[in-house]
Amino acid sequence: MQPDKSNHLLSNALLIATAVVICALFVRKCHEDREIFDVEVVDEKAIDITPAQIRSIERIGEWEFLSIADEELIDTIRHRTLGRDDRLVRIYRGTLRLGVDLSKCEEGWVQVHGDTIEVALPPVGLLSERFIDEARTRAFFESGTWDARAKEQMYRKAARQMRRRCLTPSNIEQARENGREQMTALFRTFGFSTVEVKFK
């Protein structure tokens, strides 16, 4: 009887060991090739398909002479009595475009005298007050929850900082100088030997 019992135990042990080895090999194969078997929790990141609505269409005549791409790091903190402070740090991107609005040109802003042309352009300035591309804003660090007012304040602060950093006298002068060069080159292609460009 004893030998039979021991044989029975041995065969059971062998069966179990074989099953374990097969399972281990199967799991290893699944890990290497996830097409055999895999389970994962998936987040759908894509937005829904929604229509875009055109709010306005405008014909404009703005001549850009200088563009300044800028990034600003804006940080805001909410202090707490207990626990760590809440903090939101965002990086805003914007492009400030300096040039002239041709719709502001006065009557007779182009005067031709033989092969000389005189061009009187309006002052060089910021072509649009909206220059931040908020879609390219990067959330650098966030803790706590932040309402719309906080984000609007951060946006306005970013705009103020960009204006302060980019609308410098040297940049405006550089835009003016480039405007003279570009206009001179343009009117020379039309055959004028002397081009005088003035800004109001």
Added chain:
Amino acid sequence: MHREMKTKRLFGAFSLIILWCCMSCTHGQTSTEAAIDSTVVEDSVDLVLAVARTSRLYTAEYRVHKIVTHSDVKLLRTTLLGHKFDTKLSLGDRKIAIPIDVTLKAYVDFSTFNESQIERSADGRQIHIILPDPKVVVTSSKVDHESTKQFTDILRSDFTDAEMTDYTSQGVRSILRSVPRLGILETARQSAAATLIPLVASMGYSPEDIVVTFRKNYTEADLPLLMDNERSVVKF
């Protein structure tokens, strides 16, 4: 006796946790305004400041409004022998709607304009100007934070700022993909002609003798071949 002491300790710890939660919630709400005004840190590090001399004539501006929506569904994806099976997990819903306003401007780049793009008739009365192809750029985009709405079930967390900016970015990209159907191209061409013809007429030409054309009549099919490296610029 021992059990009674244990119960009292648990009750005390629970009370402290509740008290801490209450303090955390209320203190932030009452001091938010003062906190933002007085503790905004100004960082003067110049991260990127790129200045470029340009010669662009912007001739058309489109303002586009879009409500970006997203329903956050968690799926349990089972892959078996190459086949995928998705099952929606009942963890609660998260939805968000973000209104955005995008400004698109079309322009003609005169930085490479030269004499080869001007043709004159033999008698010098007529002039034909071949302009560079119009391009479209996103000059600004703005999220309406006040009107942004999000709905989250009790088991789910609120949308993070990083998630919202990702959805906003996807929304602007979807607007860019619809640019060929907006008609901004044709508006840009007509406006460029309307701007240049009076300018050239002031040089002594009669408006009827001025012809303005563009290099190529691009269609939507040409779009994939002409995508610029710059993120927001689409060439036509």
